[in-house]
Amino acid sequence: MNFDFSEQQKQLRDEARRYLAEHSSPKAVRAVLDGAAPFDRALWKGLGGMGFLGVAVPEEFGGAGAGHLELCVIAEEMGRALAPVPFSSSIYLATEAIMLAGDDDQKRRLLPGLASGQTIGTLALFERPGNPSPRAIAATVAGGVLSGTKVPVADGAIADLAVVAARSGSGGRDTDISLYIVDLAGKGVTRKTLANLDPTREQAEIVFQDCPAELLGPAGEGWSILTRVLDRAAVLMAFEQVGGADRALEMGRDYALDRIAFGRPIGSFQAVKHMLADMYVSATLARSNAYYGAWALSTDAAELPEAAATARISATQAFQHCAKNNIQVHGGMGFTWEFDCHLYYRRANALALSLGSLSYWEDQLIDRLRSRNAA
Amino acid sequence: MNFDFSEQQKQLRDEARRYLAEHSSPKAVRAVLDGAAPFDRALWKGLGGMGFLGVAVPEEFGGAGAGHLELCVIAEEMGRALAPVPFSSSIYLATEAIMLAGDDDQKRRLLPGLASGQTIGTLALFERPGNPSPRAIAATVAGGVLSGTKVPVADGAIADLAVVAARSGSGGRDTDISLYIVDLAGKGVTRKTLANLDPTREQAEIVFQDCPAELLGPAGEGWSILTRVLDRAAVLMAFEQVGGADRALEMGRDYALDRIAFGRPIGSFQAVKHMLADMYVSATLARSNAYYGAWALSTDAAELPEAAATARISATQAFQHCAKNNIQVHGGMGFTWEFDCHLYYRRANALALSLGSLSYWEDQLIDRLRSRNAA
């Protein structure tokens, strides 16, 4: 058994960490936070140049042709560095959807741009408050043109193309839903950036009015493809969350060692020690579950649905827990704008909601465990 | 505002505490635990003699004619002393049901015995695993005779009479249910004591076969009466649980002050201090909620349904929490038969299930808050 990443994969992780330490420094993150730009374009280009964006894309489509395990280690570092770029939207969602459901022409046309970072993609799924559900999709495609409103769309205002879930029929059935590729620079697209919990990641409303839409995957199978895309994204996002949780834990640990109160490091008080120990526990469980997800993703195992839900829940809990209690360890300083604690807190809570929230994945997990047990 | 018990009520509490310290000592509790007898008959007689059993029963029916606030303070002391007697079954359930729904003749006939302790009563409600529900009642009364099986019945093997919920019609409707008084010494009654979590309180299975049954309250209103009885019992039980929680907290605190590890009292370690602080918090919230219940019960306020559910949930949580962590504070010694910690742990978990468990009362509380908000 080798339930760990290979030496090469670990080297890739180290490389990504070094690169991001330099190019996604707290200062760079804060430039986006403070509104200088909706994302760090230079960093995005750099990541493309390093080959990090297309690491899981086959060479024939312009990627590095490595695999999903490689993408997992990069995702972890993205989370750790709070990289202010549309990595999850473009790579976990748009690229994965096209790799999964695109025909050869679509892959040839679209993947090279996504893999290099030339093109930014996203997934336009949500239309109203609540979790992913076919019943919540009202956008329609008729005669090859899409109309409807999607909100929120992560990185929606900076993306070049969107994979859009829409109804291809009017029967109101789950099988009326298909996926489409839409050029966001095309006519009929109106976009608006919306204020959100984590200003280092963009969120938008997109109104589509009679926009040309290109079918992605078989008509009527949109929801089942989407489910598989979300599962894959859940594993990748889990690594991003684990990276964030780890960094928040480290920050808390470091502060507890440095900060003196009552004549001794606050990390010598059991209240603080045990808070950090509990953070370590949740971060460790989340990491192990993410590894399970990575194994299932990389081997396309039958366990992927349950592994993805497990990884997602565990990572969401860990990042929220570590980010929240990192502030607590820092005390008043942790609640200043100046300290970086709130960046992790914002990111943790924002990531917890993307792809569907905890209660959604809890429900999914039980359904999946039940059907496996029944099988 | 006086959101507290009166001086006389506090004196009654002190009196009950003194009496129980002497007559319901750990030694007396352990005599029942170790199986010497199903309950402490001498203590029961003594409690009757002190007037504690009939404190809320009107004087004309042989009670002290005080009120429910007085009964609350006694219940608290019963919980604190783990009194091994059928107090809750006979007083909170049987006596309350008869006071609430009995006609004048029934009250005259039955209350004096219950108030003095001469008669032990109980409520025979449950028939299968799960929480209180009219749909779970299958026992039937036809032609004035009852047939069916009730399990578990608290104090069922030692009680003299039972208030029994049974179907008076075969329509399967909630309004087919009525309450009956049944003489447990009569023919057709078969009883069996069942092993349970808390051997200081008896649990039984009762099989009724064509037993004479006397209607209590209007026919067809059994479930609505029962709901009111359970609400009243929930408040009284909450006091018993608060008493237990308080004592478990005290035991933990005392041990933490006495026990030395690493050269100092374990109560000087924050892990232990904060565990005890959290126990104090839950015990205090439970006490305040129990007072709210007591106010509603004693004034027959419109808020009683929600106050009862609130008191019940809070007290159940507090007693379980304090009893469990009292063992933890005691470490290995807390897990010996010799130390009294497990007596509180057993009682806390047993009381949590009687009258319906936490999840049942949570559901009830939300229903009740919702209807109040709608009103």
Next chain:
Amino acid sequence: MNFDDTPQEAAFRSEARAWIDANAPRELEAQLSRPSVGRVKLDGIDIITASKAWQKTKAAGGWACLHWPKEYGGRGASPIERVIWQQEEGVYDKLSGVFLIGQGMCGPTMMAYASEEQKRRYLPPLASGEEIWCQLFSEPSAGSDVAGLRTRAEKQGDEWVINGQKIWTSGAHYSDYGIVITRTDPTVPKHKGLTMFFLSMKTPGVEVRPIKQANGGQEFNEVYFTDVRIPDAQRLGAVNDGWNVSLTTLMNERLSIGARVWTGFSEIFAFCSDFMTENGPALDDRAVRSRLANWAVRHSGLKYTSYRSISALSRGERPGPENSIGKLVSGSMMQDIAAFALDLQGAAGALTDPELAEAAGQFQSMLLQSPSGRIAGGTDEILRNIVAERVLGLPGDIRVDKDMPFNQVPTRGRKS
């Protein structure tokens, strides 16, 4: 056991109610009734201006600082009368926020330690809201461990020269005066070398800089002292007895029992009643119900705990440190409630624009504000220590610096 007033209390209540009916700024009622997280914002009028106006009206009518002696601008009322007043004042109480620290903490300290002349000069305008006070205690290196403060005061002739930095000073930017605790002898153990003063915030050398908080708000300040000179007459209490003086201040904090409990429960219950999931109102979902029920009993428990404290006050007893549990319970509860509300909203829960977000974005604000609820005014950890030590009688933490000269206490960790 009852919720009824005594005859005297009832008389007081109806007098208060009648006066408020006749004098309160009704035009602000609707705005003040909106749920708000953190500092209240009003449309069209500055909150300080509105607060000063209402306070002035109250002072003129004899309803300011009820429990203070009349000669210092109060009414000489009993603690329970103060609670009744608070209940009757209702939402207008939100206009007292800016005076809370001055009237609740600085005033009592002045009352205990200032000269008679000073009390007659400073207390009435404090009571009437004409002058606002702040409290300069915390420092960057002295948060939970307030006695670890480093701001120095050195005697030069009949003056003291203060140098150093304070932090988390609420309202410093609109305050006229402040009480400040300083270190006057660093060679003795930390609690023994402190001295308290009061001073005008306009004294040369005092500089106030706002702190931007994690949620983007600015409610607190840093205050820098550079060669700030004040006369010895502005000293409160004996030289090097400042720790005991500060305890007076902090004790008074505990006396102000809120008759209202804010935990976010009412808000989340209302939200779950209204919010429609695919399967109907969120309130029908058993998982939601279970969470709500648990918050309901905590909310109710805090509410009736405060009623029990009020009853104790009514009997003339002093409420104890038991009240520390309010913030301990509500702090993490609000954080949980906010996260749960966002969870129900799904991806849209990340949107913060009040025009777009569900429930006008109140849970998004609550989420970003809530970490401070577990820190400001005593961290959860300090509060648990207070409960454990002062209520349960457990031993204090081991204080390695207790008997150590302050200038030998380490200032950095990691094997320093």
Next chain:
Amino acid sequence: MNFDDTPQEAAFRSEARAWIDANAPRELEAQLSRPSVGRVKLDGIDIITASKAWQKTKAAGGWACLHWPKEYGGRGASPIERVIWQQEEGVYDKLSGVFLIGQGMCGPTMMAYASEEQKRRYLPPLASGEEIWCQLFSEPSAGSDVAGLRTRAEKQGDEWVINGQKIWTSGAHYSDYGIVITRTDPTVPKHKGLTMFFLSMKTPGVEVRPIKQANGGQEFNEVYFTDVRIPDAQRLGAVNDGWNVSLTTLMNERLSIGARVWTGFSEIFAFCSDFMTENGPALDDRAVRSRLANWAVRHSGLKYTSYRSISALSRGERPGPENSIGKLVSGSMMQDIAAFALDLQGAAGALTDPELAEAAGQFQSMLLQSPSGRIAGGTDEILRNIVAERVLGLPGDIRVDKDMPFNQVPTRGRKS
């Protein structure tokens, strides 16, 4: 990343599997497969007898104490081979419980500190299960603080005389030998005056008394020493160096990684799938699902954490104290799971008779057993300290007794 064996591992696995297929006591398989809380009970055969028989068979086949050197009764196997063996042994591993302490802790200590002659005498029968060993460390006044022990050993000529009391000695009543740590110098700080010995449990003056547990079970003992005389040759390590010797013992505890994780999750999932509420299977209830999902991810997290440890072993690395989290997580989880299962059962949840109770009473047993899961083998609080100190590098607790002569350390609290 894969679950596959290396070729060597695969060869070892198939050899082990074949041998087990041919030799395991199949007649016990069904009984051993039943869920069990605490000590396993078998029908018709005593667990000790059954365990000794299987261990003897394994020893004869060269499958006992796999990682021990061959000359002491082992196989000289690698740590990963040990894990593979455990996986293949499956439910028969329940027959190893009575040897766990002897082989896992006493053996390695003997290996490190006994004479060659002693090792050849004692280790092979320990490995083959002929002789069972126990570990005599804890005392009534020395639980989490093991070094606070008071059992004295005094040198008289070439012998040591031991007096005192041990507690929580698992298996003392069926053990042949034990290792015992004693205080040999009470005038020096507590860690410095300890000495380790081994002895026959039949030595005159050794008296074993079973402890009745809170759940009614009897798995542990008190062991009294009254003028027990043993030769100096039974000393392990230097005089007053017993603390270091004990660390060898305790370190070895951590090396035994379980390939199985027991949290109660599978049991509660199965129960909720089967149990019918009024509205259908409990598994359909959203409140139940939410709880289960949270337990599922903790169970899974522990499982894959152990897989990661096994991978580290497989690479030849030593697993770290990270493994402490297993018990920390599963301890309170089992307590919560048991309480929740009873909650679903309502009033009937209080019944403990396996014939009557739901799911054969397993959750009732779990509830009563579970408090020990948070205490035995290191309390939750000690485990959090270990994680904080050894994994995260946070400072140790302040040890007031560290440099204090042991006989001056206070023994009772409350201002003593």
